[in-house]
Amino acid sequence: MTATLTPGSTALAQLQHIWRSGEAAKLDKNTRPAVEAAFNLVATAAAGNAAVYGVNTGFGKLASVKIATEDTATLQRNLILSHCCGVGEPLDVPTTRLMMVLKLLSLGRGASGVAWSTIEQTQNMLERGITPVVPDQGSVGASGDLAPLAHMAAAMMGKGEAFIKGVRMNAGAALEQAGLAPISLGPKEGLGLINGTQFSTACCLAALFDAWRNAASTIVSASLSTDAIMGSTAPLVDQIHTLRGHAGQIAVARAMRKVMEGSEIRESHRDGDTRVQDPYCIRCQPQVTGAAMDLLHFAGHTLEIEANAVTDNPLVLVDEDRIVSGGNFHAEPVAFAADQIALAISEIGAIAQRRVALMVDPTLSFDLPPFLTPEPGLNSGLMIAEVTTAALMSENKHLANPCSTDSTPTSANQEDHVSMAAHGARRLVRMNKNLSNIIGVELMCAAQGIDFRAPLKTSSKLQKAMAIIREKFPTLSEDRYLADEIDATSSLVTDGTLISELNLEGYVVGNDQ
16 A cells, blocks of 8 residues: 655644555655656756856855756765765664655645656655665754654665665665666755754654554543552542643543443442542543643644745745845754653653552552562562562653754754754654553553452453553462563553543544544
C-alpha cells in the first residue's frame, strides 16, 4: 500500500500510521503543476544576472559570493557533500522514512523550486525500501536540519550509505539494486532539500506517538494500582473534574471509572473505609496525567502544522513572481514542542513511580506484604525493581530540562540564534523508553498486589489486563531473575497491547478524547 499525501492538510493520524506501518507515500498528483511552476521560476532566475540567494550565490556567510551560471549545478552538489558532517548513531529506519515523507509534504506545497524528478526519487526510494543512513547528531535546528538532511539528499545522489531490506551498503549500490539511478541537482534543489525542520519534526512526532501510548497505558496501570492498595474511587467522580474543566483530566477520570467498573475489591471497602484520603499518586492521577495529555495535545497541534509547513529558504513565490529569503527553517516551534513532550513524559513517570513505591512499602501499602513477596526476608520480591524505577524517574527529570532555551552562534555568527530542536527531540526516545519501563514495573507490582486481594477480584476489564500481564510476568512467589520480565511487561506498553485490549485507543494522538 502507498499513502497519498495532501500537502497542507495531512493529519497526525496518517503520519503515525506511516511511521508505525512502514507504508510508502507519494504526493497527490494535483500538486505537480505548482511544483513545476516554482521550478520554472528558479530556472529563469538561474539564467539571469541578478544575485538570488541559494540559486547563484554562496551560502550562509558566503551569500555575497556570486556563482557563474555554468557552476550552479556544481554549487548544489558541493552544498550537499560539504554538509554531510553528521555523527552518532544512524537514525532508526521508521523515523528516517517519516523525515522523507515530511520533506515530500514541504516540497509539495510548490514553494521550494525543486524538479518533479527529485520528488519522484524520494517517492521511489520510499516505495522500494531504500532508507538513507542519517547520523542522528549534527543539527542545531536552524538554517534547517542541515547535516541530517544532507545525508538524506546525498543518498538520493548515490553518495553516502543507505539501508535496503535491512542491509547497510553504499547508497549508489542500493539505488542500483532497486533499479534507480542517482539524481543530479539543479539550481536551488540542494538547498530545498537540506533547508527545513524535517529531521527535528520527524523525531518529535515519533516521540509524541510513543508518549501517547505511554500516557494511555497509565490509565490501566493506575487503575490496577488503585485496586491493589484498595484505594478509593471517590476522587474519580465526574463532577470533581468537570468543575475544574480541563479536558485531559476529565478524560482520564472517565476512563479510569470505566475500566474499574464492577471491581469486587473496590466494593468490598466502599462502606466503612476508615481512610479519609489516599496519597496524591492515587488521588491525583487524573489531574497529573490529564494535564500531561493536554500538553501532548498542544504539542501535537504544533507538530501537525509544522509537518505541513514549507520550511526551506529562500521561498519561491510563484504568484508574486519572485524568490524571497526568510527564516522558516528556524525550528523554534519544534523545540518548544519537544520540551513540552519532555515535561509530560517526566511527570507521567514521576507519579507512576510513586505508586510503585507506595505498593512495595509495608508502611504505606495497606496490608500488602513488604515488597510484594509472600516470604519477605528470605525473598526481596520487587524491592530492586522499585529502585530501578526511581533511577529512571530521576534520569527523566534531568532530561526534561529545556533545550529550547539554549543557543549558540554558528556559521561565523550569521546563524546567531538557534533552536536546538534536533537534540531536544532525540532525547525523547530515551525518555519514552524510561517511562515505558516505569509503567512496566508498576503493572508488575499492581498485578502482585491484586493477587494478594484474592478471593476478591478486580473489574472484568482489569482482569483482562491481569491475564495479559501474567503471560509476561507470572506470579512472583519466590525470587527469580526479573530483568527479562521487566522488559517483556514493558513491551505491553510500547507495542500498544494494553490500550488495544482495553479499548483505550481513543486516548492516543489522532483520535478524540
